Amino acid sequence: MRLTKGMCGAQWLTACALVAGASLITVSTASATVTRHSDSTVTPNQAAIDGQTARDAYRAYVASIQNNEPAATASYATVRVKRIPAFARKYGLRCSACHTAWPELNSFGQQFRDNGYQLKNERDSPIYQNNAYFPITIRVTPQFHMERGTKQLVDATPGDGESGQTEKTLTSHGFDMSGTDLWTAGTLFKNVSFVALLSSDNFASFHFEAMNLRFDNLGDNPWLNLKVGKFELDNLISEKRFLFLSANGGSYATYHFSAPGSSVDFGVGDNQLGAELSGHSLNSYTRYSAAVLSSNDGDPGSNNFSSYDANLNFSQAFDGGKMGVERIAAYAYLGQRPTAFQTTGGDLIPGSGTDRKTFYRAGVAGDFFLHNLEFLPFYLHGNDNAFLASGAAPNEPLPDGARDASWNGGFLETHYYINQQLVLTQRVEAIRMSQQAFSSTPSTLGNIDAYSFGTRWYPFMYSRAGLAVHGEYSLMKTVSPGQTAEEGSTVNIWTSSLLFALDFDF
Amino acid sequence: MSRVARRIASLAGLGIIFSALAAAGMYAQGSNGLPREGQGQDKKIIKNVGRPSVGKVEYVRYCVGCHGDHGDGQGENTPWIEPKPRDFTLAVFKCRSTPSGTLPTDQDLMNTIRRGIVHSNMPEWRPLPDQMIADILSYIKTFSPRWKTEQAGTSVEVPPETPVTTESILAGRAMFQKFECWKCHGPEGRGNGPSASGMTDSKDQPIQPLDFTTSDRFKCGTTNADLYRIFMTGLDGTPMASFSDNIKGDAGWDLVHYLRTLQPMRTPEATIWKAWLATHASELKPIGDQTGQ
Numbered sequence: 001m002r003l004t005k006g007m008c009g010a011q012w013l014t015a016c017a018l019v020a021g022a023s024l025i026t027v028s029t030a031s032a033t034v035t036r037h038s039d040s041t042v043t044p045n046q047a048a049i050d051g052q053t054a055r056d057a058y059r060a061y062v063a064s065i066q067n068n069e070p071a072a073t074a075s076y077a078t079v080r081v082k083r084i085p086a087f088a089r090k091y092g093l094r095c096s097a098c099h100t101a102w103p104e105l106n107s108f109g110q111q112f113r114d115n116g117y118q119l120k121n122e123r124d125s126p127i128y129q130n131n132a133y134f135p136i137t138i139r140v141t142p143q144f145h146m147e148r149g150t151k152q153l154v155d156a157t158p159g160d161g162e163s164g165q166t167e168k169t170l171t172s173h174g175f176d177m178s179g180t181d182l183w184t185a186g187t188l189f190k191n192v193s194f195v196a197l198l199s200s201d202n203f204a205s206f207h208f209e210a211m212n213l214r215f216d217n218l219g220d221n222p223w224l225n226l227k228v229g230k231f232e233l234d235n236l237i238s239e240k241r242f243l244f245l246s247a248n249g250g251s252y253a254t255y256h257f258s259a260p261g262s263s264v265d266f267g268v269g270d271n272q273l274g275a276e277l278s279g280h281s282l283n284s285y286t287r288y289s290a291a292v293l294s295s296n297d298g299d300p301g302s303n304n305f306s307s308y309d310a311n312l313n314f315s316q317a318f319d320g321g322k323m324g325v326e327r328i329a330a331y332a333y334l335g336q337r338p339t340a341f342q343t344t345g346g347d348l349i350p351g352s353g354t355d356r357k358t359f360y361r362a363g364v365a366g367d368f369f370l371h372n373l374e375f376l377p378f379y380l381h382g383n384d385n386a387f388l389a390s391g392a393a394p395n396e397p398l399p400d401g402a403r404d405a406s407w408n409g410g411f412l413e414t415h416y417y418i419n420q421q422l423v424l425t426q427r428v429e430a431i432r433m434s435q436q437a438f439s440s441t442p443s444t445l446g447n448i449d450a451y452s453f454g455t456r457w458y459p460f461m462y463s464r465a466g467l468a469v470h471g472e473y474s475l476m477k478t479v480s481p482g483q484t485a486e487e488g489s490t491v492n493i494w495t496s497s498l499l500f501a502l503d504f505d506f
Numbered sequence: 507m508s509r510v511a512r513r514i515a516s517l518a519g520l521g522i523i524f525s526a527l528a529a530a531g532m533y534a535q536g537s538n539g540l541p542r543e544g545q546g547q548d549k550k551i552i553k554n555v556g557r558p559s560v561g562k563v564e565y566v567r568y569c570v571g572c573h574g575d576h577g578d579g580q581g582e583n584t585p586w587i588e589p590k591p592r593d594f595t596l597a598v599f600k601c602r603s604t605p606s607g608t609l610p611t612d613q614d615l616m617n618t619i620r621r622g623i624v625h626s627n628m629p630e631w632r633p634l635p636d637q638m639i640a641d642i643l644s645y646i647k648t649f650s651p652r653w654k655t656e657q658a659g660t661s662v663e664v665p666p667e668t669p670v671t672t673e674s675i676l677a678g679r680a681m682f683q684k685f686e687c688w689k690c691h692g693p694e695g696r697g698n699g700p701s702a703s704g705m706t707d708s709k710d711q712p713i714q715p716l717d718f719t720t721s722d723r724f725k726c727g728t729t730n731a732d733l734y735r736i737f738m739t740g741l742d743g744t745p746m747a748s749f750s751d752n753i754k755g756d757a758g759w760d761l762v763h764y765l766r767t768l769q770p771m772r773t774p775e776a777t778i779w780k781a782w783l784a785t786h787a788s789e790l791k792p793i794g795d796q797t798g799q
Contacts, residue, residue, distance in 0.1 A: 091627060092583030093572075094571045112629075121622055121629055123625065123627070319636060462571070
């Protein structure tokens, strides 16, 4: 959850109480440790040291911006993106066979993934592979990056904590490296596939980003596939396989946004724990998925709510002739979180949550080609129940005046493929609060505008490994609570990232 | 109705839609996930004009790893895979609707790309748009001068299928013996006949006869009509010759019906055959070398 200066009085107290509760029940770990004080900001790297995931690190990063903290000093570990040269090695196909520009999948790559990482040529089972073949890939991204943030709070006199605070633009830069992905995925047997992804931050603190088993083509029918474990939601526009890497641009803000003060920890871009039934036509033009997920935002071992969320996705593609394959999708995520717990000695008992309140995310997405030009539009409407949106503490009544929070967000991403080894990218993104949990909260608090552009050049393209020379600039404006002005005011904080990276995997 | 109830009802509605979609898909594809007779991959869609310059780009994206920069089947992946990729410079293709020795039609080539070739590294390129495949085909044709000097053959006619009966299956079994199919494909269709060992294709590369007992697909199709067509056209470049001079008219369906009984799926032919065998198995002579009998 995010603590903002816009929250005051009873809301502030209840929010603080919820932070304590959240810490106890391990909800939103990273957010809970972020405070308003610049001298105790948890930077993403520090989050990594604490054993938090890249997702937590990202949240800490965004939260630090929303809280008007010196986020620009943070060195955010780039979000991991996925592609598996182990498959290219297994089947002898070049990266370009499955990717428009890796890691983004093309229509054939989508079909391959839908088939359970199988080409369906009766050679998918491991028994047909050379015994020496082991489907594993490793990926690292050495880089140079620069981060800048405006209106960061600093001591008026450096070193003198009593001198009062003032706002200043802070810039940091230097050589750095990403974390590492160790990913193994493939088939255990014909129509039984698996994924095990160990992902680390740049301090080699690993976590399970994905771990699942999938029974493919049940009854020899592609319309029935069952996946169990931790996995990415079936988003048409995958954040795990996109073409941006920087601190600002390396995640879709819309995929991780929480309304100011809300206790909902869910993000569309977060991998979730659960079971997914999915299916597709033979060419994967028509696809659906329906998932039942634990209400813990994918945190292993922390299913403390004993409740479940649901996610539905449907997409349909069309043969666009000379234009390419065009696809549209609709999705809905319905979640719930408890607002009451049993206690012992005043402490909440994990797993005893009741009186659940709902939230939902729903929207549409597309993937449209105009020859070498690709458009990726995305729209999301979010809504949190008043209990959740207000950050009401467990076992406490709904604060006076609290109401549902809702917002709209979306982006339009564009790729221009000059050729198969060079792509230009850009993305414009916006989030607008349509209703705050409290009428006293500034209506624009939490709004985000972002713009990113970049390029990826693949010096070689074959079936064994991959290298991309990556350049990217990303700019983001966040409406944050004012720090030096009177309470209830807002301030626009601009953050930017410049990144040059060598993105390789083997 | 409360808001939560409405949301749950909405989700349930979507669930019903998905279920209906899945059921429709199951019906359309049959129990083994493959298209039913007359459906799916053999639709007539070649009306796109291929553009070689565009096709080259897509060829490099999808095909070059196996078929090579020059279309000679010498891609970077070739040393590691069996059977070897097609050599487009020879313009000899296994899967055709045209007589042996002639060039295939564009539709034949498109069908091959769409369905892939089972038991090889050639995948099913189903999601590629028709225009893209047409472009790739137009580029593939630049590798061999045959495409400039010859026309594609005329597609052989596949007559209407005859009813599946015990008599038809028995007649097909007799043909399997008579035309010595068993010498390559084995007496039980396991691809282990006496001639199977050391078999090579026209480029002296090792090649294996199809094992019917583990294949729910054929190299050049899935349907009975596809199998009939294979008898008539042969698989050029392989030891599988055309039997168009030996098998005439409806007789081809008899052989189709018998071969269907060898496959692992529950086919109508297998059901009829199994019922007949339950009481008549002792009447059958074993398939194979009967010269000593």
